Amino acid sequence: MEVLKGIDLSVPKGQICGIIGRSGAGKSTLLRCLNGLETPQSGDITINNKSLLNAKSGERRKILHNIGTVFQHFNLLSRRTVLQNIALPLEFMGESADKITGKAIKMAALVGLNDKHHAYPSQLSGGQNQRVAIARALVSDVSLLLCDEFTSSLDPETSLEILALLQDLNQRLRITIVLISHDMSVVREICDQVCVIDQGQIVEMGPVESILLRPRHEITQSLVRHLFVKDLPRAISDTLHQETLLNDHVVLRLFFAHTASYQPAIADIIQKFHVPINIIVGSLGHVREVAFGSMIVTLPAHTTSQDDTIVADIITHFESHNISAEILGFIPAP
Amino acid sequence: MVGASALISIIVGVPIAIVLCLTAPGGLYPHRWINHALSGIVNAIRSIPYIILVVLLMPTTRIIVGSSIGTLAAIIPLSLAGALLVARMVEDSLRNIESDLIEVGLAMGASKRQIITKILLSEALPSITAGITTVLINLIGFSAMAGAVGGGGLGDLAIRYGYQRYDFTLMMIIVVILVILVQAIQMVGDTLSRKLSK
Numbered sequence: 358m359e360v361l362k363g364i365d366l367s368v369p370k371g372q373i374c375g376i377i378g379r380s381g382a383g384k385s386t387l388l389r390c391l392n393g394l395e396t397p398q399s400g401d402i403t404i405n406n407k408s409l410l411n412a413k414s415g416e417r418r419k420i421l422h423n424i425g426t427v428f429q430h431f432n433l434l435s436r437r438t439v440l441q442n443i444a445l446p447l448e449f450m451g452e453s454a455d456k457i458t459g460k461a462i463k464m465a466a467l468v469g470l471n472d473k474h475h476a477y478p479s480q481l482s483g484g485q486n487q488r489v490a491i492a493r494a495l496v497s498d499v500s501l502l503l504c505d506e507f508t509s510s511l512d513p514e515t516s517l518e519i520l521a522l523l524q525d526l527n528q529r530l531r532i533t534i535v536l537i538s539h540d541m542s543v544v545r546e547i548c549d550q551v552c553v554i555d556q557g558q559i560v561e562m563g564p565v566e567s568i569l570l571r572p573r574h575e576i577t578q579s580l581v582r583h584l585f586v587k588d589l590p591r592a593i594s595d596t597l598h599q600e601t602l603l604n605d606h607v608v609l610r611l612f613f614a615h616t617a618s619y620q621p622a623i624a625d626i627i628q629k630f631h632v633p634i635n636i637i638v639g640s641l642g643h644v645r646e647v648a649f650g651s652m653i654v655t656l657p658a659h660t661t662s663q664d665d666t667i668v669a670d671i672i673t674h675f676e677s678h679n680i681s682a683e684i685l686g687f688i689p690a691p
Numbered sequence: 692m693v694g695a696s697a698l699i700s701i702i703v704g705v706p707i708a709i710v711l712c713l714t715a716p717g718g719l720y721p722h723r724w725i726n727h728a729l730s731g732i733v734n735a736i737r738s739i740p741y742i743i744l745v746v747l748l749m750p751t752t753r754i755i756v757g758s759s760i761g762t763l764a765a766i767i768p769l770s771l772a773g774a775l776l777v778a779r780m781v782e783d784s785l786r787n788i789e790s791d792l793i794e795v796g797l798a799m800g801a802s803k804r805q806i807i808t809k810i811l812l813s814e815a816l817p818s819i820t821a822g823i824t825t826v827l828i829n830l831i832g833f834s835a836m837a838g839a840v841g842g843g844g845l846g847d848l849a850i851r852y853g854y855q856r857y858d859f860t861l862m863m864i865i866v867v868i869l870v871i872l873v874q875a876i877q878m879v880g881d882t883l884s885r886k887l888s889k
Contacts, residue, residue, distance in 0.1 A: 392798040393797065393798060393800075394794055394797055394798055417800070418800035418801075418802070419800065420800070421798065421799060421800030422799070422800045424798070426795075426798045426799075428791065428794075428795065430791065432789075432791045432792055432794070432795045434792065434795075434810065434813065434814055435814065435888065435889055436813055436814060436816065436817075436887070436888065436889050437813075445795075445799065445809070446799045446800075448805075448809060449796070449799050449800065449801040449802070449805050449809070450800075477889035478889075479889060497799075
């Protein structure tokens with residue numbers, strides 16, 4: 358079975374690259390190829406111009422010492438203290454005891470765990486354990502840091518803290534970071550470059566702004582939409598149906614991208630079609646300097662009779678404003 | 692007698708466990724034939740009732756210690772039974788270490804030996820301690836049967852004086868001593884295992 362096909366990805370030094378995709382898309386496998394846990398059947402992986410796949414076992418281990426991985430579930434050793442856990446890669450490299458301790462203390466300070474040197478993982482919170490895992494991944498002066506979907510095991514607030522820490526480390530130590538996630542908000546937060554994977558293939562790749570603002574592939578579009586689309590309120594989702602009846606209101610999901618956010622598109626439609634537009638939920642934000650977002654609105658589906666629907670015209674009109682509109686269903690008129 | 696057998700059991704049993712764990716499918720050195728053969732031998736010997744094993748081993752025992760009766764002779768079957776028990780218990784402990792932790796070592800470029808000592812054995816230590824406690828208690832039970840080959844010990848005393856000479860009081864005293872002994876070992880083992888797991 359082919360899990361990954363034709364992956365061609367290069368990450369410039371010092372950049373943060375986000376690999377995003379639905380679960381089962383192959384992003385974890387890709388990451389496991391990068392840290393040597395899986396061996397691809399063909400192709401090559403190079404880091405700092407050294408081939409990981411063609412290296413002999415001793416050379417290969419040296420290359421791996423240069424790559425740090427932060428695992429999804431931290432994977433700390435339960436019987437080792439914070440410092441001992443951080444020190445593990447250095448022990449594997451056979452460094453002297455003095456150097457190991459000094460380096461571990463320095464790394465603990467870097468991730469903000471100065472007062473926890475001798476605590477065990479079971480005594481720490483998820484976020485603190487994640488910091489230990491990051492310190493451990495970086496301790497051997499790595500040039501590449503790989504992060505497996507870790508935000509899924511942390512609460513949102515802690516996730517943001519950890520992302521800020523990663524960004525800080527990226528800038529201070531000039532480390533290249535590859536992180537995988539199914540969550541576009543993680544990518545939006547810190548990545549320079551985004552690579553969207555579906556069914557084992559890269560379907561879209563580029564700078565974060567262009568991926569978020571002009572997603573071309575269907576998968577990217579749906580992932581970007583999830584950034585902003587909140588669930589429908591219960592009152593609406595309970596009465597939502599797909600067949601339109603007379604006097605129904607249509608529920609539309611609008612997606613604003615690029616400069617469209619500044620155009621009075623909704624006011625325009627109200628004037629042109631003489632329909633009341635009701636905004637149910639909405640979220641508009643910025644990616645770097647450009648505004649974009651999403652909104653769910655309802656408006657009457659028919660003007661006079663059941664056959665006379667204006668929904669298609671309205672959708673066309675929205676699209677002429679660079680706003681994509683999707684029919685979620687219909688609800689009875691309030 | 693139990694002490695010496697326990698020591699030999701650990702020295703022999705732990706390496707067997709490590710080999711079983713490493714050669715298992717998905718292990719660090721997967722090797723089907725070694726794994727099947729070793730596992731088969733361990734299972735076969737473990738399925739022999741202990742008292743039969745004592746008798747079966749008599750010729751071997753005679754070669755090793757020069758006699759098939761006496762305390763020294765009882766150590767041989769006791770050690771074998773103990774070692775295989777230790778092998779299974781420790782193998783179980785090692786297998787319960789999540790493969791995620793082994794991958795941590797692999798991704799860090801650790802050698803296999805480093806993974807075995809610094810990750811596998813280290814993480815499994817509390818559970819191995821608990822397993823060895825159980826083996827120790829089992830050995831005390833087995834050692835009562837060592838009386839059958841003149842191995843001496845508390846079990847021997849209970850059978851010879853308590854059962855054969857109808858000295859019920861003496862037998863009860865020995866039973867009480869055995870109960871206290873087992874309780875004490877269990878308590879020490881539990882405490883140690885708890886202390887080791889952080």
